[in-house]
Amino acid sequence: MATTDMCPMKPEPTLSFTQGLIVGQISVVLLIAAFIKFFIFGDAPSPEVTATIRAAERRSRTLAHRQSLLTLRSTTPNSARPGQPTLNKKKSSILRSPPTLTIGSILNKTYYNVDSHQPESLDWFNVLIAQTIAQFRSDAQQDDAILTSLTKALNGTSRPDFLDEIKVTELTLGEDFPIFSNCRIIPVDEVDQDGLSLNKGPHGEKRFDANSSRAKREGSRLQARMDVDLSDMITLALETKILLNYPKRLTAVLPVALAVSVVRFSGTLSISFIPSNPSQSTPTMMTFSFLDDYRLDFSVRSLVGSRSRLQDVPKIAQLVESRLHRWFDERAVEPRFQEIALPSLWPRKRNTRGGDDPLLDPAHGTAASSVSSGSAGKGKGREIARELKEEARKEVRAEAAAGQRRDLRDREISPPENLRYRRARGQRDGSAISEFSMPGSLPGMGMALDLPP
Template sequence: MGNSYIFSLTPTFTQGLVLGQLSILVLLALVLKYLFFIPPESETETVPFHPLSKSNPSWHQDVKEDDKDSIPEQESAHWFNILARQVVEVYRAKLQNNLTGYEGIEVARRKIEDHANNLRPRGFLDHITVHSVDLGMSAPKLSNAQVVNDNDGDSAPTTIEFDMSYTDTISVSLSTSYLFNYPMSSFARLPVSLTISLSLFESKVTLVPPSPASAAPVLTISLPQDFTLNLKTTSLMGSRAMLRDVPKLHELIEYQVRKVLALRGTWKVILPGMASLATVQQEIEKEQAASKEQG
């Protein structure tokens, strides 16, 4: 028989190499048979494979259609009303230096009086004395949030629109004198006492997201020109013979308030890290110049 044999309890290096190769071949055959191959008697349907490419944007379209279907025509703005009320309360508190009661109202009265005298035309109005202020208790309420225009993938941003209504007890009572400078400076004075209170303010609020194509992307919040403003004005004019509630004075005050809201009814919120205040101001000046040229 001799001493020749293939395997032993202590295999050599050559025997171990052969055994390892055989085990790998057996494992590979099992994997191919049960994972990739199918029996000849079974019938299965082969699904073709189409890799996604930029030339086939169907998957982008599906995502956009899903987003459109998930957006309702009108969205509740209750969450925003809660946030807006808290913001208004912060402004009221800061205007009163976080004081309450009479002390807080007195602080707010002095601040409003100082601000009014800084803005008054000194050649026409005497010192303005603010007698009382009411900062109100309510806040603007938004409703009927909806998408106004959807650009379907266009670079222009989508516009969101809200309905806003504000009814409150906010009011201010003041007195001053109108100066007559003819035939000489301060020739005569006409005392005027006013109480102005807000009855109703209603308007659309337009929210325009920032545009990626803009050099200074900003979030734009604006009010249209056709808002509803109802002010209640009581007035006394004169020293001895007094005129009460002059209609022309009421029209003048309401016109000035409307003018201020129309001029300052657009707010631009700078995105953090996107642009500086100077860059945004330059973009606004360019837009105003372009609108004047078109007009």
């Protein structure tokens, strides 16, 4: 019974404290080595594999968005859809409104056959775009406006606390120009961005049906699509420091230099117009976006450290490329798009430039011969326009005061019922012809009245 009450003996540990410490240190070293080898110095996947994976993700996101729109359209009644007016306002019977034009009637009136029209090359458009980009690059070389704006944007309020001041060390705007080609017009709606109501022909080809219900549905519009290809070297190089502020401020500082270059971009640009809505006071909008099958290649160079430096870390390049692709996808890749409000295209006098005549003030026609179109800058143009407006206001006030004094003098001299005539300057055929001077008439012109002799 005494033997049963005794505590069992504990087994002695097989490893001593020193052996356990050594095993723990070795495991930590192995983990750090694996992290450095596979995370920092691991081989990055090929650009083709990365582009394929990203294209598949973008395509699945686009299909999910279209499916949600189809579900919303099927569950929402026609009377409750947004964008449709609910109040019937009385329209004027004088202003004749034209009949509602569908995309099919627009194509018929412009003689554009979607099925047989050949894509356009857009050579003339490439020349205009190249001239605009060349002027932009020339203006950027004249002053440091773009460099100042870029530095201010990078060091704005969104900069995290662990980053020091960001300095731009290199900025290259490139030397080549984008090439637009293969432009075509495609009828689309808000759900089917690949072309709506394309029926099969007798030989299996796709044909556009202008009389289908989808072509006449609200939200259907015409869209211009063109291929874009740019092979250039647009580089932005930055330099900053990573700050470690724990457990106290500036515990460690790690210099980092990064250079990102856009090597090539190829994709499909889609442009369409949204008509104005008077009930909501919205102007005409131009929308543009890129299809999800685009290709954007970067070249990322990195340098980490001050003495023992790590150059061109693959994982840093992957993180930067992923962030840039996400930034572009969230702004200009369908189903997202950019909207630009278009100004009024109605011809106005104040927008007129050029010609042999001096620049005239649109309100009162005062000459400003010292100003020529294109010779004055934006700031000087605003000052001249302000001076012209002040002079015009002074002239209007002076003319109004003179008119009031003239009316008072006429009332004192003669009663309002009195009408003074001028004597006739000549007679013809025995009848007196009296010539009256009309207000606002040209010199030498008048109105002749036959008066009795």
